[in-house]
Amino acid sequence: MITTVTLNAAIDKTYYVDRFELGKVTRVPKMHALPGGKGINVARVIHLLGESSLATGFIAGSNGRFIEKKLTEQGISHDFVTIEGESRICLNIIDRSSGESTEILEQGPTAAQMDQTAMEAKVKELAERSGILCFSGSLLAGVPTDFYARLIATAKSAGAKVFLDTSGDALLAGIEAVPYFIKPNEDEVAKIIGHPLEKESDLYDSVQGLMERGIACVVVSLGENGSLAGVEGQLYRVKAPRIEAVNTVGCGDSFVAGMAVGVARGLPVEECLRLATASGSANALTEEAGNVRLDDVQRLLAEVSIELL
Numbered sequence: 001m002i003t004t005v006t007l008n009a010a011i012d013k014t015y016y017v018d019r020f021e022l023g024k025v026t027r028v029p030k031m032h033a034l035p036g037g038k039g040i041n042v043a044r045v046i047h048l049l050g051e052s053s054l055a056t057g058f059i060a061g062s063n064g065r066f067i068e069k070k071l072t073e074q075g076i077s078h079d080f081v082t083i084e085g086e087s088r089i090c091l092n093i094i095d096r097s098s099g100e101s102t103e104i105l106e107q108g109p110t111a112a113q114m115d116q117t118a119m120e121a122k123v124k125e126l127a128e129r130s131g132i133l134c135f136s137g138s139l140l141a142g143v144p145t146d147f148y149a150r151l152i153a154t155a156k157s158a159g160a161k162v163f164l165d166t167s168g169d170a171l172l173a174g175i176e177a178v179p180y181f182i183k184p185n186e187d188e189v190a191k192i193i194g195h196p197l198e199k200e201s202d203l204y205d206s207v208q209g210l211m212e213r214g215i216a217c218v219v220v221s222l223g224e225n226g227s228l229a230g231v232e233g234q235l236y237r238v239k240a241p242r243i244e245a246v247n248t249v250g251c252g253d254s255f256v257a258g259m260a261v262g263v264a265r266g267l268p269v270e271e272c273l274r275l276a277t278a279s280g281s282a283n284a285l286t287e288e289a290g291n292v293r294l295d296d297v298q299r300l301l302a303e304v305s306i307e308l309l
């Protein structure tokens with residue numbers, strides 16, 4: 001089983017509008033509302049790829065109950081810690097005239113000290129029966145910056161492989177606990193190494209450096225250009241298929257899901273990267289965030305190119 005942890009779970013609402021203009025009334029002819037937040041998206045895509053997943057994290061209020069109900073309807077196992085307040089809504093407004101996407105992300109509830117203790121216990125219990133634990137998304141209010149580092153240490157000592165997909169200070173603190181997998185973008189890599197990336201070789205050296213720190217799998221996302229991946233000491237340049245994107249929100253989460261499925265199945269590195277990249281691209285072909293069609297993933301697998309550097 002692969003467990004995903006979403007500290008700040010959300011209802012992801014996607015609004016498709018004819019034209020979005022600030023300061024004007026905008027009618028919404030079409031919308032989707034799904035359980036979201038990065039880790040929940042990862043759990044859904046793992047499930048769609050045919051592996052067993054379980055979603056945990058913090059939920060609150062009536063939005064939290066909506067998240068549980070919809071996950072149950074989608075056949076995705078869940079075991080959340082319920083806290084005071086209200087889970088957030090994350091809004092993505094897609095302007096059909098320009099194709100532009102605008103995200104508005106609420107802050108969400110606050111976790112008290114006893115909630116954090118409950119989450120540490122939940123992670124320990126679930127890590128004991130999961131091969132992989134994926135921690136995804138921003139921290140919620142109330143938790144310390146090193147909360148992921150603490151949860152990673154707990155999960156690792158229970159024997160699970162840990163994936164971490166977060167940003168900013170939570171990422172900087174989290175990598176101190178040496179997860180198995182991270183997925184920073186170029187700006188985040190620059191923040192980790194403490195200076196700007198001036199030439200291509202700076203990026204290569206940084207990925208090598210992170211692998212030398214014990215992180216087995218470092219994937220730097222390069223947007224629609226694919227990624228640079230460092231796995232077990234080797235560097236790979238991965239090129240994503242050319243597609244007509246409908247909604248790119250959740251592509252990173254779908255990539256993480258594909259990678260976790262590949263690792264759980266014991267696939268060779270290149271096949272893991274291929275499945276992850278095809279899943280990320282397939283997400284962009286659906287209207288909902290964090291969703292893939294299996295036939296798209298299967299078709300796109302052949303269109304991913306991987307070069308050993």
Ligand code: TA6
Pocket residue numbers: 008010012036037038039041090105136137138249250251252253289290
């Ligand atoms: O990756 C897209 C997304 O998962 C949205 O679904 C939305 O819920 C958002 O990210 C949340 O990101 P955050 O980093 O705030 O947890």
